[in-house]
Amino acid sequence: MKEVFEIVKAVEEVRSQNPLVVSWTNFVTINFVANAQLAVGGRAAMCFLPDEANPITYLAKAVYINMGTLQPIAAESIPQAAKSAVEFNKPWTLDPVAAGLGDTRNCIIKELKRCPPNIIRGNASEVIALANLWNLQTSQKGKVEGVDSTNTVDEAFQSAAELVKFTGGAVAVSGETDLILGNKKAYHITGGSKMLKSITGAGCSLGGVIAVFSAVTDSLTAALTGSLVYKWASQKAQKSAAGTASFQNDFIDNLSLISVDELSEYAQKHLREVNIQ
Amino acid sequence: MKEVFEIVKAVEEVRSQNPLVVSWTNFVTINFVANAQLAVGGRAAMCFLPDEANPITYLAKAVYINMGTLQPIAAESIPQAAKSAVEFNKPWTLDPVAAGLGDTRNCIIKELKRCPPNIIRGNASEVIALANLWNLQTSQKGKVEGVDSTNTVDEAFQSAAELVKFTGGAVAVSGETDLILGNKKAYHITGGSKMLKSITGAGCSLGGVIAVFSAVTDSLTAALTGSLVYKWASQKAQKSAAGTASFQNDFIDNLSLISVDELSEYAQKHLREVNIQ
Amino acid sequence: MKEVFEIVKAVEEVRSQNPLVVSWTNFVTINFVANAQLAVGGRAAMCFLPDEANPITYLAKAVYINMGTLQPIAAESIPQAAKSAVEFNKPWTLDPVAAGLGDTRNCIIKELKRCPPNIIRGNASEVIALANLWNLQTSQKGKVEGVDSTNTVDEAFQSAAELVKFTGGAVAVSGETDLILGNKKAYHITGGSKMLKSITGAGCSLGGVIAVFSAVTDSLTAALTGSLVYKWASQKAQKSAAGTASFQNDFIDNLSLISVDELSEYAQKHLREVNIQ
Numbered sequence: 071m072k073e074v075f076e077i078v079k080a081v082e083e084v085r086s087q088n089p090l091v092v093s094w095t096n097f098v099t100i101n102f103v104a105n106a107q108l109a110v111g112g113r114a115a116m117c118f119l120p121d122e123a124n125p126i127t128y129l130a131k132a133v134y135i136n137m138g139t140l141q142p143i144a145a146e147s148i149p150q151a152a153k154s155a156v157e158f159n160k161p162w163t164l165d166p167v168a169a170g171l172g173d174t175r176n177c178i179i180k181e182l183k184r185c186p187p188n189i190i191r192g193n194a195s196e197v198i199a200l201a202n203l204w205n206l207q208t209s210q211k212g213k214v215e216g217v218d219s220t221n222t223v224d225e226a227f228q229s230a231a232e233l234v235k236f237t238g239g240a241v242a243v244s245g246e247t248d249l250i251l252g253n254k255k256a257y258h259i260t261g262g263s264k265m266l267k268s269i270t271g272a273g274c275s276l277g278g279v280i281a282v283f284s285a286v287t288d289s290l291t292a293a294l295t296g297s298l299v300y301k302w303a304s305q306k307a308q309k310s311a312a313g314t315a316s317f318q319n320d321f322i323d324n325l326s327l328i329s330v331d332e333l334s335e336y337a338q339k340h341l342r343e344v345n346i347q
Numbered sequence: 348m349k350e351v352f353e354i355v356k357a358v359e360e361v362r363s364q365n366p367l368v369v370s371w372t373n374f375v376t377i378n379f380v381a382n383a384q385l386a387v388g389g390r391a392a393m394c395f396l397p398d399e400a401n402p403i404t405y406l407a408k409a410v411y412i413n414m415g416t417l418q419p420i421a422a423e424s425i426p427q428a429a430k431s432a433v434e435f436n437k438p439w440t441l442d443p444v445a446a447g448l449g450d451t452r453n454c455i456i457k458e459l460k461r462c463p464p465n466i467i468r469g470n471a472s473e474v475i476a477l478a479n480l481w482n483l484q485t486s487q488k489g490k491v492e493g494v495d496s497t498n499t500v501d502e503a504f505q506s507a508a509e510l511v512k513f514t515g516g517a518v519a520v521s522g523e524t525d526l527i528l529g530n531k532k533a534y535h536i537t538g539g540s541k542m543l544k545s546i547t548g549a550g551c552s553l554g555g556v557i558a559v560f561s562a563v564t565d566s567l568t569a570a571l572t573g574s575l576v577y578k579w580a581s582q583k584a585q586k587s588a589a590g591t592a593s594f595q596n597d598f599i600d601n602l603s604l605i606s607v608d609e610l611s612e613y614a615q616k617h618l619r620e621v622n623i624q
Numbered sequence: 625m626k627e628v629f630e631i632v633k634a635v636e637e638v639r640s641q642n643p644l645v646v647s648w649t650n651f652v653t654i655n656f657v658a659n660a661q662l663a664v665g666g667r668a669a670m671c672f673l674p675d676e677a678n679p680i681t682y683l684a685k686a687v688y689i690n691m692g693t694l695q696p697i698a699a700e701s702i703p704q705a706a707k708s709a710v711e712f713n714k715p716w717t718l719d720p721v722a723a724g725l726g727d728t729r730n731c732i733i734k735e736l737k738r739c740p741p742n743i744i745r746g747n748a749s750e751v752i753a754l755a756n757l758w759n760l761q762t763s764q765k766g767k768v769e770g771v772d773s774t775n776t777v778d779e780a781f782q783s784a785a786e787l788v789k790f791t792g793g794a795v796a797v798s799g800e801t802d803l804i805l806g807n808k809k810a811y812h813i814t815g816g817s818k819m820l821k822s823i824t825g826a827g828c829s830l831g832g833v834i835a836v837f838s839a840v841t842d843s844l845t846a847a848l849t850g851s852l853v854y855k856w857a858s859q860k861a862q863k864s865a866a867g868t869a870s871f872q873n874d875f876i877d878n879l880s881l882i883s884v885d886e887l888s889e890y891a892q893k894h895l896r897e898v899n900i901q
Contacts, residue, residue, distance in 0.1 A: 090772070096393075097374050097377055097393070097395075097651050098377050098378055098381055098391075098393050099378065100651055100652050101378060101652055101653065101655060101656070101824060101825070102378070104652055104824035105823055105824055105868065105869065105872075108821075108822050108823060108824060108868065109822065109867070109868045109869075113772055114652075114771075114824060115722070115771050116650075116651070116652045116692075116693050117693065118651075118693055118694065118695055119694055119695070119696070119726060119728050119729075121726045121727045121728050122725060122726035122728075122729070125725050125726060126725060126726075138393075139377075139393050139394065139395055140395065140396055141395055141396070141418060141420065141695060142396070142420055143695065143696055168392070171399060171402050171403060172396060172398045172399035172402060172403075173398045174396050174398050174399075175396075175399070217391075217392050218367070218390055267385075268385050268386065268603065269382055269385060270378060270381035270382055270385060270391060271378070312600050312604070313386070313599065313600025313601065313602070313603035313604045314382065314385065314386050314599060314600065314602075314603040315382065315386075315595070315596040315597075315598075315599035315600050315603070316596055316600050318382075318869070319596060319869040319870055319873060320869075321869075322867065322868060322869035323866045323867025323868065323869050323870050324867065325867070325868075326822060326867035326868040326869070327866070327867045373670075374651050374654055374670070374672075375654050375655055375658055375668075375670045376655065378655060379655070415670075416654075416670050416671065416672055417672065417673055418672055418673070418695060418697065419673070419697055445669070448676060448679050448680060449671075449673060449675045449676035449679060449680075450675045451673050451675050451676075452673075452676070494668075494669050495644070495667055544662075545662050545663065545880065546659055546662060547655060547658035547659055547662060547668060548655070589877050589881070590663070590876065590877025590878065590879070590880035590881045591659065591662065591663045591876060591877065591879075591880040592659065592663075592872070592873040592874075592875075592876035592877050592880070593873055593877050595659075596873060
């Protein structure tokens with residue numbers, strides 16, 4: 071598969087370039103996001119103030135915005151961060167955490183429609199909610215339960231397709247099986263571990279890692295690379311872990327020790343193109 | 348002991364129901380709180396904005412408010428979170444971290460008297476300070492030293508009793524021996540590990556875990572269950588841990604692997620009713 | 625070496641006194657900072673609000689201010705925290721994270737010149753940027769790249785010397801080899817591990833640990849002790865660690881298990897006075 075070649079190349083490029091990614095992300099998992107980004111070979115900077123957006127985006131190779139645990143200043147800084155990304159032409163990844171919950175969050179998300187992301191990563195309910203907040207669909211309804219999804223990945227297919235059409239980029243819907251959509255292409259990634267749901271930040275840090283890969287490759291490949299690496303690293307960690315904390319440690323250890331041979335083999339088995347008419 | 352039966356039932360109910368708990372908590376230990384809540388089988392959502400209080404409390408089964416590392420918006424959001432909990436009739440747990448320190452914190456704590464918590468969990472000095480801030484006693488003085496207690500657990504007995512009388516719920520005073528008070532009942536829990544004082548967040552995450560149990564049982568049982576589980580998991584972790592970081596990992600691993608048989612046996616040995624005339 | 629004797633004494637004093645240190649620090653690594661401070665034997669309290677500065681500084685033995693991930697309130701609280709430290713005569717340590725990035729940060733840093741720190745800990749680019757922001761030099765230019773240095777440690781020598789002259793305290797420039805300057809004295813510390821760059825917060829937590837040591841010894845010895853302990857603990861962790869997460873765990877475990885014999889031996893080999901004319 072040509073995709074596997076591109077994925078391996080992205081993993082290797084990040085390791086040799088150590089791209090700096092600036093993240094605007096939540097307080098619960100900010101440490102996990104940074105350590106996951108560092109583990110795969112990126113460099114991490116985290117910001118909250120609007121006046122930092124321009125100088126740091128100028129220095130960074132990619133931007134990550136995650137909508138969890140907002141503070142009041144986010145109403146100003148997150149739209150500014152997206153604007154800077156677009157103006158400086160740096161690829162940016164959005165994780166619409168808990169989309170639909172609270173007026174502040176929903177206002178900010180609506181505003182982001184004017185500076186759309188290159189990549190969107192969320193669970194099924196968040197992807198559906200985002201497409202609704204951006205008025206890209208009328209039929210599909212979803213329901214976010216806090217940070218958890220009440221929808222299956224495939225229920226978000228149409229919403230994801232609308233988002234791809236609108237942004238021109240890629241959408242990664244994470245779940246038991248991941249669904250990744252790019253322009254006229256769609257993929258399933260199977261495998262992974264259910265233990266990812268027993269630690270906080272699996273989704274947030276995946277978004278951050280996809281942003282790292284977006285610094286060295288196109289949006290679809292970045293979304294595929296991050297998602298595949300997460301399935302591989304979590305499946306491997308589940309075998310060695312006792313409980314949830316050692317699972318998280320083994321998982322990050324695996325991210326820092328990716329074997330491209332193992333990853334290629336894993337991709338052959340778990341990455342499948344989905345037929346879209 | 349009938350209590351042990353109720354405790355085991357709470358552990359099992361959380362594992363089967365996976366109740367969603369919304370937490371308003373501090374930045375130092377927010378990740379630990381979430382991971383501890385997930386480890387015992389709950390689901391975690393963390394918030395900071397007042398406009399999120401109503402929609403998330405509606406979805407959640409219980410609420411946790413922790414007074415550490417306040418930001419200015421807390422003056423608005425924490426009273427709102429308590430109000431939502433009371434209005435939606437969701438049990439809520441308060442950790443009065445550093446009660447007495449700073450005007451902002453003390454004002455918020457005083458305001459919480461109008462929407463009292465079902466469960467209070469703190470160290471001895473915090474429990475004494477809380478009873479003073481709520482004018483529930485006149486004789487007892489305590490002194491919080493940052494987040495550390497300068498009082499023994501039993502020095503907080505009278506304050507805890509006043510708080511139980513006022514709230515109608517339960518109070519858990521954590522220390523070398525824990526003191527748990529409910530309506531006309533009091534318990535000591537011995538055992539545990541001194542290493543819990545060598546990692547940050549043992550108290551905060553215990554509050555968060557008690558909140559998880561409060562979603563499936565009464566206040567006193569929730570306070571007993573969380574406290575007992577912490578004594579058991581920490582004592583076990585101390586045996587396997589090298590230093591403080593591996594202690595924390597082993598501790599969380601143990602939370603995610605609770606054996607109800609081991610826990611029952613542990614309870615027989617370490618849980619004692621205290622005679623109160 | 626007389627210095628080694630003082631370093632060992634500082635390690636032992638912290639373990640017996642358990643000094644309380646208040647930190648004003650960033651959200652990414654706040655948990656790591658607290659756990660590192662606890663691991664070496666200190667006690668940790670973290671604050672963000674201006675009205676907490678006076679009461680907590682009064683209780684604390686030392687203060688740590690770290691300029692990462694500022695929120696708007698920092699413009700008020702950080703200068704207040706420095707002012708309290710100076711007024712209550714508590715030694716304080718500054719980590720000028722990302723100095724030069726953003727107006728809010730630069731304004732605060734400039735304001736701190738009026739209440740100068742006893743100890744400064746940063747990477748080379750941050751130390752150069754700080755000396756520039758305080759107008760202590762005209763010739764040297766540096767460039768911070770997010771939180772990463774683009775300068776070598778020795779390129780910051782002159783800037784560090786100007787800062788020592790201005791503050792009358794000590795400066796620790798962290799890098800592959802550390803450079804520590806005090807009044808008329810300078811030292812190199814070699815060894816350590818490159819893996820410290822693969823986890824977030826090595827620098828931040830070192831600043832926090834130096835602040836702990838400043839509670840029991842003079843500024844130069846505190847800077848030397850923290851830096852040496854970090855080189856020792858990281859070199860040892862690298863030998864036992866698989867990937868980056870287990871490296872961080874082993875590193876903190878080592879901090880909690882410092883052998884003064886091992887540390888003394890390590891110092892003989894890795895601590896060298898630098899000749900300054």
